[in-house]
Amino acid sequence: MTNKELADLLIPDVDSNIDYYEKLYKPRNVEGIVTRFAPSPTGFVHMGSLLASFIENKAAKDTNGVFYLRIEDTDQKREVENGVQGIIDDLNYFNIDIDEGVVSETEEKGEYGPYTQSKRKNIYRTYAKHLIEEGLAYPCFCSPEEIEETRMIQEKRKVRIGYYGRFAKCRRLTNDEIKEMVEAGKPYIIRFKSHGDYDTKIKINDLVKGTLEFPENDMDIVIIKSDGLPTYHFAHAIDDHLMRTTHVIRGDEWVSSLPLHVQLFETLGFEPPKYAHLSPIMKEEDGKKRKLSKRKDPEAAVSYYNELGIPIEAVKLYLMTVANSNFEEWYLKNPDGKLEDFKFDFKKISSSGALFDVEKLFNISKNYISRLSKDEVYDSLVKWTATFDKEFNEILLNNEEYAKRVFNIEREQAKPRKDYVYYSDIKNQIWYMFEEYFTKFEKNYEWQKITDITEIKNILTTYVDEYLDVNDDKDTWFNKVKQLADKFGYASDMKAYKENPDAYKGNVSDIATIIRVALTTKSQTPDLYEIINILGIDRVKTRINIIK
Numbered sequence: 357m358t359n360k361e362l363a364d365l366l367i368p369d370v371d372s373n374i375d376y377y378e379k380l381y382k383p384r385n386v387e388g389i390v391t392r393f394a395p396s397p398t399g400f401v402h403m404g405s406l407l408a409s410f411i412e413n414k415a416a417k418d419t420n421g422v423f424y425l426r427i428e429d430t431d432q433k434r435e436v437e438n439g440v441q442g443i444i445d446d447l448n449y450f451n452i453d454i455d456e457g458v459v460s461e462t463e464e465k466g467e468y469g470p471y472t473q474s475k476r477k478n479i480y481r482t483y484a485k486h487l488i489e490e491g492l493a494y495p496c497f498c499s500p501e502e503i504e505e506t507r508m509i510q511e512k513r514k515v516r517i518g519y520y521g522r523f524a525k526c527r528r529l530t531n532d533e534i535k536e537m538v539e540a541g542k543p544y545i546i547r548f549k550s551h552g553d554y555d556t557k558i559k560i561n562d563l564v565k566g567t568l569e570f571p572e573n574d575m576d577i578v579i580i581k582s583d584g585l586p587t588y589h590f591a592h593a594i595d596d597h598l599m600r601t602t603h604v605i606r607g608d609e610w611v612s613s614l615p616l617h618v619q620l621f622e623t624l625g626f627e628p629p630k631y632a633h634l635s636p637i638m639k640e641e642d643g644k645k646r647k648l649s650k651r652k653d654p655e656a657a658v659s660y661y662n663e664l665g666i667p668i669e670a671v672k673l674y675l676m677t678v679a680n681s682n683f684e685e686w687y688l689k690n691p692d693g694k695l696e697d698f699k700f701d702f703k704k705i706s707s708s709g710a711l712f713d714v715e716k717l718f719n720i721s722k723n724y725i726s727r728l729s730k731d732e733v734y735d736s737l738v739k740w741t742a743t744f745d746k747e748f749n750e751i752l753l754n755n756e757e758y759a760k761r762v763f764n765i766e767r768e769q770a771k772p773r774k775d776y777v778y779y780s781d782i783k784n785q786i787w788y789m790f791e792e793y794f795t796k797f798e799k800n801y802e803w804q805k806i807t808d809i810t811e812i813k814n815i816l817t818t819y820v821d822e823y824l825d826v827n828d829d830k831d832t833w834f835n836k837v838k839q840l841a842d843k844f845g846y847a848s849d850m851k852a853y854k855e856n857p858d859a860y861k862g863n864v865s866d867i868a869t870i871i872r873v874a875l876t877t878k879s880q881t882p883d884l885y886e887i888i889n890i891l892g893i894d895r896v897k898t899r900i901n902i903i904k
């Protein structure tokens with residue numbers, strides 16, 4: 357029986373015309389990096405995948421290349437419901453745009469598809485059939501029990517575990533023996549026939565880790581499983597070749613498979629891509645570094661950032677600091693710089709795993725929000741509250757102009773106030789400006805030096821009756837507060853007060869504080885003059901009247 361006849365017997369459902377696919381998927385006419393994000397459809401994108409997709413997208417964008425999304429669903433045991441949509445939603449949420457690939461559970465775009473591996477079964481089988489014809493792949497009839505038995509023998513003899521050399525039993529079957537077993541109905545899988553020699557060393561360059569040395573691969577790995585679908589290794593070679601990927605950027609759990617992958621590419625007659633393996637993100641805890649863990653660290657989940665309401669741009673700026681060690685310095689020099697202006701560099705990726713520091717992220721977020729215009733804060737907050745705080749959302753929508761004035765306190769100036777770390781922080785900081793909350797929330801007045809409520813009421817009533825005029829400019833307003841202070845025996849002149857504190861009941865800032873606390877309940881707030889103006893005369897009066 358010839359190899360050709362054998363191939364027809366083993367894979368009868370397709371022919372072995374690989375030229376058809378080589379012609380169908382033409383070499384791309386792009387100069388830049390062609391790369392991809394290739395998750396299994398397990399849904400939830402954690403920080404590691406977000407960082408990887410961010411880097412892949414950036415590398416492609418910076419070079420006018422192509423970034424595509426491929427869904428690797430050949431391990432059907434691992435699938436979760438809505439897994440694909442979850443990935444697409446997360447990428448969309450972070451504005452990580454794809455040029456090609458899977459765009460929804462049912463749609464794809466681009467000329468190199470299908471981009472979902474389960475839809476590419478015929479392609480993999482065509483190449484597997486071709487390898488069988490060439491004598492470069494063969495069926496394996498070993499049962500799981502036999503494989504386990506071999507493993508035990510290998511352990512006992514302290515030799516490498518795996519299907520290779522003399523342990524590769526089915527490799528030695530003749531075509532006629534195979535035919536007999538197939539006709540007898542024995543189940544089989546397809547293995548790659550490796551021609552590697554474990555004693556030969558090879559060098560492979562990795563864009564992050566540098567030149568790596570490995571023994572050549574000599575394992576006859578499975579390429580087509582019993583369900584007819586390919587293994588990761590085989591699909592990687594076929595897909596990244598046919599989709600004309602130039603750079604494979606992926607997690608470094610795949611580094612040890614590099615000799616196999618390079619061998620697969622070469623055996624199939626494909627040019628191997630460039631590889632960049634990303635180390636896992638690390639976290640420092642008790643002075644020690646460990647991997648950021650999906651299980652233990654809430655900040656490893658992408659949803660954590662959405663729920664807190666960290667602006668997407670701030671998350672991306674932070675991802676860039678994790679991705680490239682020189683970004684932080686660049687950003688310090690260019691605080692208004694855009695990510696697009698910074699060029700990503702493979703050489704600046706940490707090869708030992710970058711440290712994830714949530715405080716740094718918060719800091720970036722705080723600075724970022726402080727530089728937004730009032731309209732931008734308003735729009736982003738409306739968007740965020742639509743999902744996470746419906747009540748606040750309604751208040752914002754019903755009071756657009758008013759809310760914008762509130763967000764503009766000490767904003768849109770050279771040194772804007774930095775008090776919001778994320779969107780979920782805004783209500784906590786400024787709730788008292790919204791009448792609905794001021795009426796509803798329990799009020800805990802933070803009186804400071806002046807605590808006598810009769811004195812407080814006297815001062816406040818006099819303020820309202822004799823001094824308050826919301827048309828005053830800031831200087832006039834403050835002069836009136838000073839006059840009020842003098843009237844009640846509090847020093848209006850700080851210098852005089854410092855020289856002789858015992859001559860006064862206190863000073864003008866104690867007076868400002870009781871106005872502040874009466875209007876907001878808080879002893880620390882943004883600019884009081886602006887607060888009074890935005891609240892307006894009626895609210896100010898009501899708030900002062902209710903003090904008991």
Ligand code: GLU
Nearest residue numbers: 394395396428592605606
């Ligand atoms: N599906 C593989 C994974 O999730 C992708 C690795 C790759 O990017 O090639 O690990």
